[in-house]
Amino acid sequence: MGAVREALDSVRLVDHHCHGTVTADLDRGAFESLLTEGEAWPGVSPFDSPVGVAVRRHCAPLLDLPRHAPPVEYLARRSDLGWREVQRRFLRATGTDVFCVDTGYAPDRITTPQDIAEAAGGTSYEVVRLEGVAESVRAAGVEPDAYAQAFHAAALDAVRRPGVVAVKSVAAYRTGFDLDPARPSDAQVTQAARAWLGSGDRLDDPVLVRHLLWTAVDLGLPLQLHTGFGDNDIRLHRADPTHLTDWLHLTAGTVPVLLLHCWPYQRQAGYLAAVFEQVYLDVGLTLHYVGPARAGAVLTEALEITPFRKLLYSSDAYGVPEFHHLGALAFRQGLAELLQKRVDSDELDLPDALRIARWAGRDNALRVYRLRNERPEGD
Known part of the structure; x- marks a missing residue:
């Protein structure tokens, strides 16, 4: 085992985006x-x-x-x-201290953030999915001209819950990112709400999705965005994060934007992270699907031009705790392989490689989400 892998194996990870697991055998x-x-x-x-x-x-x-x-x-x-022991074994094996858990997708009965923390022996925080907030506002009943204010108030209430550290949008699923980047007017939101509120459908109106993204900016918390790979409900060409370029120009200087998953657009995400101060990325979900054998290749492309303070670790595990384990294993193995090659070829010295490993596995997330329970190395 090389020096970089040995060091990465000792890093207590921060999984900045994951989900619960099914509470059944x-x-x-x-x-x-x-x-x-x-x-x-x-x-x-x-x-x-x-x-x-x-x-x-x-x-x-x-x-x-x-x-x-x-x-x-x-x-x-x-x-x-039994599922409880299986969960405990796999979560403990990840070597993860902190889990930021998206609670907005639960077609099955799944574990809560607190359940995950207890099984892993770590700490958990919540990520609020804003589409779910919007759909709860509709379910509660609201007039079209009051929708914008009601959604903002409900979102504000959600992010003020103890332990909430970020918001998330699945706009990539609902409309794709090739949207008008401008903030919609009050009249546009009211008109779109009138059609959507009576439809009974999930939130997929382009104007209301734009309004949701701008509301996320107003909330002031880091914003996670699903990009790239997903199930067959997504239209992959519309989930290319470079479609967000004009919106990122308009929102410069506001909130951190975390591009999740990214495959096959990890290079495009790296470009955005290189040219926009507020953009960060991970390749979670991707790593357990390609497996440890190919994790290094994906991470190599993601890090071709990405600043080292912009890469975060996530598993995006959902449903089975095997994915928490595979995500952590593939990340450690893939990043260590990449960095060790650069050390061996004298492109990096070992102290730099060890610092980058810790940044990506832990300190970058602590910084972005303001979770610093210790001073990140290199500050």
Whole structure:
């Protein structure tokens, strides 16, 4: 093991974006459905994919199984242990101190931020998903001309809850980013609200999504934005973060903007982080889907021009705690591989590499979310 990997393994991570896990024991169908962003098709098992192979290779030993254990044996052992013990083992293995948990996506019954913290022996904070706030305002009943004020008030109430450190939008899913970047007028919001409030649909009106993004700026907290890879509800070409360029010009000097996931646009995200002071990025979700074997390649592209204070770690794990473990493992292995190569070729000296590793794994997130419980190295 190289010096960089040894140092990275000792860093207590800050997972700046993740979700809870399902609070039930899972049969094969349910488990496989959570292994994929797509669907578990008849005759095509998600175990026969890069992430499925990574689970059998890297997660099986934590369940006291041999590496590459067959799916039947893996799932039987998982059931024998029970979901609580499985969660505890995988979350403890991540070496994560802090979890920032998006609580806005819960089609299944999942663990809370506090549940995650207790299982991992760490600390948790909440990330408020603003589309959910907007949809709760509609559900409560509001007149079109009062929608803007009601949404702002509800969002303000949400971010004032104890432990909230950021807001998030899934505009990439709802409309894509190729939107008019300007703040919509009151009249435009009222007109759009009139149509949406009577529709019963999720929030996908372009004017109201623009209004949501500008409201996020007004709230003053870091704003997380899903970009790139997602399930088949997304239109990937519209989730390219460079569509945000004009909006980023207009919002310069306001709030940090955290570009989540990014694949296959990690280079575009790196460009934005290099030219806009407020932009940061991660490649969470991507890493457990490509697996530790390819994590270094993705991180290499993400860091081609990204300033080292702009890369954060996240797992974006949802549903199964295996993803928390794989995300942390792939991040440590991939970043160590990248940095060690640069040290070995004399592109970096070792102290610089160790500082970059700590920044990406921990200190950058502590800084952005103002969670500093210690002085970040290099300050």
